[in-house]
Amino acid sequence: MSKAAVEEFFQRLSDADPEPKGELDYTNPYTLLVAVALSAQATDVGVNKATKKLFQIVETPQDMLDLGEEALIGHIKTIGLYRGKAKNVMAAAKILVEKHNGVVPNDQDALEELPGVGRKTANVVRNIAWGEHTMAVDTHIFRLGNRTGMANGKNVLAVEKGLLKKIPSRFMTHAHHWLILHGRYICKARKPRCGDCIVNDLCNFKDKTPAEA
Numbered sequence: 001m002s003k004a005a006v007e008e009f010f011q012r013l014s015d016a017d018p019e020p021k022g023e024l025d026y027t028n029p030y031t032l033l034v035a036v037a038l039s040a041q042a043t044d045v046g047v048n049k050a051t052k053k054l055f056q057i058v059e060t061p062q063d064m065l066d067l068g069e070e071a072l073i074g075h076i077k078t079i080g081l082y083r084g085k086a087k088n089v090m091a092a093a094k095i096l097v098e099k100h101n102g103v104v105p106n107d108q109d110a111l112e113e114l115p116g117v118g119r120k121t122a123n124v125v126r127n128i129a130w131g132e133h134t135m136a137v138d139t140h141i142f143r144l145g146n147r148t149g150m151a152n153g154k155n156v157l158a159v160e161k162g163l164l165k166k167i168p169s170r171f172m173t174h175a176h177h178w179l180i181l182h183g184r185y186i187c188k189a190r191k192p193r194c195g196d197c198i199v200n201d202l203c204n205f206k207d208k209t210p211a212e213a
Helices: 003-016 029-038 044-057 061-067 069-076 082-100 108-112 119-130 139-148 156-166 169-185
Strands: none
Touching (some): 003 169, 029 082, 069 082, 139 156
C-alpha cells in the first residue's frame, strides 16, 4: 500500500470516528494494566463483567495485594485461564509496589518485566494511558496489516514495525484503536464486510466480499 493510500486510509477512519475508545473498562493506568492482562484469550465484554466489582475496591497495586489471590480469583473465575492470570496479577502488583513505588511505569522494558505482561500488553497500556505512539499487534491488527498490504509480515513484530513505519505520526495516537475496531467489526477473519468498508478501494485484499443484505 502506497504512502498516499495509507494517509487516506487513516484519514477516512479518523473522519468516521475522531475519538475512538477501547472497549475495556478501567479507572487508571493500573486497572488498565490489569484489564489488558486479563483480556488475553478472553473477550472485553467478559473481562468488563469480571472487573466491574473488582475495580470498585482495587485501584492500586497495594489494593490488589491487600485483596489477596483467592479473593481475586473469586472476581475473575469466569475468565479463561483465571488461576494463572491471578498469580501473574499478584506477582506484578508485588513488583510494582517494591520496585516502582506502586506506580505503573511508562517504560516498555519495565512493563515487559512484569509477570503476565508481554510486548502487546505494554504497548496497549502505554498508548491508552499516556498517548504513546505504540502499536499493539493483536490478531485483528496482524490480519489487517497483511490483508490490506499496509504491513506484510510473518509475525507480529514484523507487522508492528511495518505499521510504525507506514502510519503518519498525526494518526498514531488513535491508530491502534481504529485498526482493532475495524478488524473486529468490518474486516472480520472469516466473513469480512468488504462491501460495507469505507477503505475498500484502498485495500489490496483480493477476495473481497459484497455488502451484507
